């Protein structure tokens with residue numbers, strides 16, 4: 112075994128800078144754990160002139176990918192550039208050159224994970240991506256190692272730091288959506304294009320990774336029902352407060368009778384639900400197993416050093432595998448044919464805000480429709496909004512998604528309804 116393992120870093124932004132800092136600050140600890148040093152050999156960037164958040168020996172920097180990918184001294188490549196096509200090409204090149212790869216790139220793993228895993232296996236290389244979900248929270252390794260003897264049936268949680276930061280600042284400090292988003296970008300939580308965060312796509316990619324690892328099924332991005340927070344109205348957050356509910360962007364993956372459902376959507380949680388008190392950029396994920404029951408993983412879901420910690424945990428795992436000579440041996444193989452649960456077999460409670468004509472019998476005609484469909488109300492709020500109109504907010508008891516969608520369709524035909532303003536899933540006891 113070499114006295115020093117050399118790393119090639121692809122990217123020196125928020126996460127890459129954190130990796131450099133950890134390698135520098137924790138060199139002694141790494142040496143103690145591994146019996147060898149860890150050295151950053153080369154760093155690929157786009158712009159050599161750019162001011163960096165961390166001081167780096169300029170001779171390490173390059174804009175030529177071959178200086179990293181074809182470098183015979185480099186044993187492990189860390190990909191923290193982001194993006195899909197170039198990152199995929201570089202990682203395939205690295206694996207074919209028998210270099211182990213660690214990546215934080217959920218976009219890439221969600222879209223091309225199976226192809227990259229196969230290439231890693233063929234070349235006897237490790238491909239790890241702990242940082243791709245949950246930032247600094249150890250999550251993927253506990254799922255695939257710690258809970259390996261169990262059968263996981265549900266994964267539910269807050270898995271996007273940016274949106275959780277925005278929702279927390281809007282709810283607790285009355286900040287505008289735009290101000291909170293800008294701050295999340297400044298703090299390095301958001302993706303380079305934050306649309307992926309606020310529209311739920313980043314969380315959907317993470318749910319693909321979690322669902323694959325949990326259910327041993329080839330879940331794809333198209334299987335995930337996705338909605339984000341960009342159109343969320345402050346009124347709903349305020350109504351939620353009156354109903355003792357907190358709005359969070361929740362990733363949900365469920366398996367029942369080998370049928371799965373995976374979604375990412377703004378969801379109202381009862382304020383005493385443990386996820387309701389997960390604030391700012393923090394993430395938390397519940398994993399329910401048949402034997403273990405409920406486990407919860409909590410910690411910083413984004414940011415330079417937390418994410419770099421997860422990246423470095425993969426580097427350490429890779430080097431330990433090198434010491435044991437077992438690289439490329441540990442992969443989760445697809446086992447079950449994918450079956451998506453239809454709307455008739457997906458159940459939940461729902462919040463609904465309606466703008467109605469403020470006239471006698473208006474509420475009765477709405478409740479008649481829901482009675483007819485067998486949907487009962489758990490909570491009801493009625494507020495006059497202006498002359499002749501009122502807002503009605505209801506929270507239903509548990510019903511199937513199909514039944515609720517049917518009710519939404521039929522509501523449009525009721526003459527008392529002016530508009531269906533919003534509807535959200537509700538979790539926990541409302």
Ligand code: NAP
Pocket residue numbers: 121122123124125126127155156157158159161190191192193194197215216217218242243246299300301302303412413414415418
């Ligand atoms: P970032 O701050 O935008 O940094 C990206 C870095 O990659 C920059 O240094 C950039 O070079 C370099 N780069 C990008 N495209 C390149 C190309 N084609 N050729 C050469 N260099 C290129 O991004 P980040 O926040 O560190 O995120 C990196 C990855 O980690 C992404 O996949 C992201 O989803 C993931 N991630 C981020 C976080 C987080 O909290 N930020 C958490 C978990 C996972 P220049 O600096 O020269 O422009």
Ligand code: HSE
Pocket residue numbers: 243244245246270271272273274300301302308313412413414
């Ligand atoms: N943009 C992501 C987030 C980074 O806000 O959660 C961590 O994956």
